[in-house]
Amino acid sequence: MKLTIGDVRIFEFAGDVHRRYPQMIWEVTLDYDEELLPELLRNDIWSTEANIGINDRRRLQYNGKSIILNKFKSSFSEQIKQQILERVWNDSNCHSTCYVLSFEHYLEKSTMGGSILKDTPGFSMTPHVDNHHIITQLIINLQDNCTSTKFYPFNSTEPFYVAPTKKYQGVIFFNTNGAIHNIDNITEDRYICYSAIKIGVD
Amino acid sequence: MELIIGPAKFITFESDIHKKYYQVIWELELQCEDNLSDELRHEDIWIKNHVWVDGESLQNELRETYDRSNSILTDFCNNFSNSSQFKKQILTRAFNDGNYAFGENWFRPLEYYLKYSDIGATIFRDRPGFAMFPHIDNHHIMLQLILNLEDNCTSTRFYPFDSTEPCYVGPTKKYQGLMFLNTNGAIHDIVNVTEDRYIFYSSIKLTVD
Numbered sequence: 001m002k003l004t005i006g007d008v009r010i011f012e013f014a015g016d017v018h019r020r021y022p023q024m025i026w027e028v029t030l031d032y033d034e035e036l037l038p039e040l041l042r043n044d045i046w047s048t049e050a051n052i053g054i055n056d057r058r059r060l061q062y063n064g065k066s067i068i069l070n071k072f073k074s075s076f077s078e079q080i081k082q083q084i085l086e087r088v089w090n091d092s093n094c095h096s097t098c099y100v101l102s103f104e105h106y107l108e109k110s111t112m113g114g115s116i117l118k119d120t121p122g123f124s125m126t127p128h129v130d131n132h133h134i135i136t137q138l139i140i141n142l143q144d145n146c147t148s149t150k151f152y153p154f155n156s157t158e159p160f161y162v163a164p165t166k167k168y169q170g171v172i173f174f175n176t177n178g179a180i181h182n183i184d185n186i187t188e189d190r191y192i193c194y195s196a197i198k199i200g201v202d
Numbered sequence: 203m204e205l206i207i208g209p210a211k212f213i214t215f216e217s218d219i220h221k222k223y224y225q226v227i228w229e230l231e232l233q234c235e236d237n238l239s240d241e242l243r244h245e246d247i248w249i250k251n252h253v254w255v256d257g258e259s260l261q262n263e264l265r266e267t268y269d270r271s272n273s274i275l276t277d278f279c280n281n282f283s284n285s286s287q288f289k290k291q292i293l294t295r296a297f298n299d300g301n302y303a304f305g306e307n308w309f310r311p312l313e314y315y316l317k318y319s320d321i322g323a324t325i326f327r328d329r330p331g332f333a334m335f336p337h338i339d340n341h342h343i344m345l346q347l348i349l350n351l352e353d354n355c356t357s358t359r360f361y362p363f364d365s366t367e368p369c370y371v372g373p374t375k376k377y378q379g380l381m382f383l384n385t386n387g388a389i390h391d392i393v394n395v396t397e398d399r400y401i402f403y404s405s406i407k408l409t410v411d
Contacts, residue, residue, distance in 0.1 A: 018336045097340055152379050157219055200318065
């Protein structure tokens with residue numbers, strides 16, 4: 001597995017008089033040889049239990065029963081975490097006041113969880129900012145999906161950026177105070193890999 | 203010594219179309235018979251301080267921190283920092299009153315945060331000219347508490363996410379103060395320090411070690 005992280009996109013908005021609500025997004029591409037779709041289409045690998053704080057049975061979480069998907073998940077190693085954190089730290093530079101300790105501290109103390117998710121038609125999440133445990137999120141499409149995460153200015157309901165929908169493309173975004181995002185318009189099953197780098201004792 | 207926590211003030215803004223940039227503030231009153239004024243006036247108990255600005259610790263010689271060399275002031279601080287009861291009191295109030303505001307930022311059960319948070323307590327002397335520009339605290343901080351130890355000339359001001367006009371100004375009277383939840387909308391500053399300002403400062407932070 002190889003994760004390629006594109007250039008940082010820094011979005012700042014008119015009306016942000018205190019300059020506290022920038023957003024930082026990186027487009028990513030995943031190189032992965034094995035075909036996952038036949039496994040993703042299995043019906044016996046999805047749990048309907050509430051996951052990552054979302055009590056909506058239209059979001060299904062992978063239950064660990066596929067050898068091929070387990071291998072894929074295990075590829076999200078400490079090395080990937082370090083790659084992501086390094087890029088986020090280097091590119092965000094003085095833009096973030098959210099995480100003020102050293103890079104080494106977060107590298108050592110943070111955790112990176114990963115999930116494979118299947119969003120079924122009708123699932124949606126309203127515009128929100130993630131909780132303060134999350135430093136950064138990674139979302140990668142595992143097939144060509146019908147929709148993707150949309151990002152909003154802090155003061156507008158018009159998205160300024162929509163993440164890629166193509167297979168093995170996706171985004172990393174930094175959990176700034178301004179990182180408002182949502183997901184809607186899911187008309188077909190959507191398969192994604194979701195990973196968050198978090199602080200706090202698990 | 204007893205800390206009286208007033209009702210939560212939820213400050214919301216009509217222009218907040220995503221409803222994510224609210225503020226939650228509690229006014230405080232400390233019932234305390236100690237008079238710290240003489241102790242605070244000692245010149246040999248203050249050390250120059252660093253202030254976090256845009257993620258960097260910058261020397262700011264106009265904010266001085268109490269050096270813990272005075273037994274009366276240290277005892278005062280220890281009433282807060284050494285008391286699990288105090289942490290429990292304010293975290294429980296924030297959790298119960300904060301409701302969705304607490305959960306959006308700190309989504310785990312109260313018991314988790316009681317266990318995995320750290321409380322710090324100190325005394326600051328802000329000299330004339332000290333200022334901090336409008337900012338939001340880092341994501342480790344859950345709650346902050348500021349109490350005036352004298353009648354002070356100025357106090358923390360809070361701002362709407364899209365305006366430079368303050369929406370709330372903290373009390374300036376002795377043994378009054380405030381605590382506030384570190385939400386995405388909690389923009390605050392301190393300006394207009396024209397005389398020495400003495401405050402007790404405490405914060406509850408997420409444990410990250």
